[in-house]
Amino acid sequence: MGETVGIVGGGIVGLAVGREIVRRRPGTRVVVLEKEDRLAAHQTGHNSGVVHAGIYYRPGSLKAQLCTRGRALLEEYVDQQAIPYRRCGKLVVAVDPSELERFDALEKTARENGVPGLRRLQGAEITEVEPHAFGIAALHSPATGIVDYVAVAQAFAREIVGAGGDVRLGAEVTAIDRVPGGVAVTAGERHVVDHLVVCGGLQSDRLARLVGGSKAPRIVPFRGEYMQVAPQKQELVRGMVYPVPDPRYPFLGVHFTRRVDGTLEVGPNAFLALSRDRYGRGSLSARDTAATLGWGGFWRFAGEHWRTGATELRGVLSKRAYMRAAQRYVPEIGAADVVRAGMGLRAQALAADGSLVDDFVIDRVDRVTSVRNAPSPAATSSLAIAEYVVDRMA
Ligand SMILES: Cc1cc2nc3c(=O)[nH]c(=O)nc-3n(C[C@H](O)[C@H](O)[C@H](O)COP(=O)(O)OP(=O)(O)OC[C@H]3O[C@@H](n4cnc5c(N)ncnc54)[C@H](O)[C@@H]3O)c2cc1C
Structure with a gap:
């Protein structure tokens, strides 16, 4: 019998890794375990949909390498699969x-x-x-483009299932144990697999602890709220308009982004979230808030960046303040021309000293590979991240 690879997380990274395994290692069975009742329920389904071209990333970093390769692979993939994609620039x-x-x-x-x-x-x-x-x-x-990453993730899942793999929804992984010759994963039932790849996004630090990995980096969730531009002003932006980002932060600043459905959005801002998986404006999880506020690294971060936090808070509380920043770039779109749209939660990794971890972090300890930091542009880079992970699983 061929080997079995377990994947924790049905976001775009986990599904891209699963697809890469079934393509590259025929006969290997892939089992994806996703805690929610649908795929792409978190970051993959709540992002800007931008296919980045590699403008921002430190040359030589994993982000720079995997974004460039990932964009090329993704363009080829969406073309083959007839997934809507626009190189709107x-x-x-x-x-x-x-x-x-x-x-x-x-x-x-x-x-x-x-x-x-x-x-x-x-x-x-x-x-x-x-x-x-x-x-x-x-x-x-x-060359910067736009795509629907949920559609891409679903296409990856279809390929996994088509190759005899299994994608299980409502399967929350609660324990991971090393057993002789494999890894036992508990998600309601117990699965024993030959290799495990953990791609848990906002939960990646907690999952790393289940695997016995290091405590750092820790995840601190940051909310990113979007505004939708009224139909009569949508054509004022043809593609995307971004500010020059503050190099101290991995966030790119509130920008104008076109969606593949033709709508125009402004966002996302970046402010501390009090929950890792709830999307309402006032959402709070006692467990997630305690995990952030009870950790010294967060206070070291907050001590250094409170001024930026105060500026961001103004935009969270007031649509007018939010749009004042965006209006510097497109003066004809103001607070009266937008309505609040959705929001995303970003998994921001922080090192023990409170510094922001910028690059992708992928660890492998014997049979377990953990994707510990996969922030933007990880959706763009997903196919290249998958190659990188599978190359190192040999
Ligand atoms: C607001 C925002 C804007 C962004 N814009 C862009 C962009 O324009 N372009 C770009 O390239 N990137 C963008 N990103 C980043 C991109 O969305 C992420 O890097 C990417 O989606 C990460 O994919 P993932 O699979 O690692 O994580 P996720 O999509 O978060 O998936 C992780 C999955 O793991 C599951 N999970 C967690 N714990 C368990 C458990 N115990 N058991 C089972 N399942 C579990 C979760 O339910 C989730 O489905 C943006 C992100 C945000 C939040």
């Missing part, structure tokens, strides 16, 4: 001379990462691409 815009030093550094990074077709624009060149955007300088990345 994006502008990263500087609106103030004080941003130009950061802007120059970003251009250098993007060029080192080989972002295809990248151009630096100014003045009328900017409004040729986005007629309603304002800026003193912009980077144009024509």
Whole structure:
């Protein structure tokens, strides 16, 4: 009999790994265990849908390498599977001379990462691409695209099932034990597998503890709220318009993003969340809040970044404050032109000293591989992350 590989987590990363295994190792049985009653219920189903081209990531980092490869693989995949995808392009815009030093550094990074077709624009060149955007300088990345990541994740799941694998919903993994010659995973029933790959997103630190992994990095959830632009103003942005990000943070700043269904959204902001899996505005989980507030690393982080937190809080409380930031880039879209839309919860990994862990973190200890940090652009990179994980499982 062939071997069995268990996968914890039915998000895009777990499903991409499962698909890569059934393609690369015929005869291997894959069992995906997902705690929710549907696939892609968390980060994969609550993101911006952007297929990133590699503008931001430190050259040589896993993010830079796997985003570039992942985008190429994803474009090929959505084409084969006829999943709606648009290369609508994006502008990263500087609106103030004080941003130009950061802007120059970003251009250098993007060029080192080989972002295809990248151009630096100014003045009328900017409004040729986005007629309603304002800026003193912009980077144009024509290869940045948009897709529905839930549709991509579901296509991966169909391939797993088509190859004889199993995707179990409502299967929350509560124990992981090493047994002779394998790993026993309890999710209601007990499954004994030859290898286990843990892709638990917002729960990845808790799952790592079940595996006996290190305590750090820890996950702190950050909420990201979106606004939807009214239909009569939707055509004011053709593709995407982003600010120059603050290099101290992995978040890209509130931006204008087109969705594959044609709607235009603004977001997401980034503010501490009090739950890892509830999406209402006032949602709170006592367990998740205690896990964040009871950990020294969080307070070290908060001590350093409280000013940014206070600014973000204004946008959480007031639609007007939220849109004031976005309006610097597209002045004709204001608070009266948007309604609150959905929100996402990001799994942000923090090191023990409270510093933000920027790069992807993937650990392997004998038969267990744990994806411990897979923030944006992990959806873009999912097929390349899957290659990386399976290469190292041999
Ligand atoms: C607001 C926001 C915007 C983003 N924008 C982009 C973007 O535009 N482009 C991009 O490339 N990336 C973006 N990202 C990042 C991207 O969505 C994530 O990097 C990616 O979805 C991570 O996939 P995942 O499979 O690791 O995690 P998830 O999608 O969170 O999946 C993890 C799964 O594990 C399951 N699970 C957890 N614990 C257990 C357990 N004990 N037992 C069984 N199952 C369990 C969960 O239920 C969940 O379904 C964004 C993220 C957010 C939140």
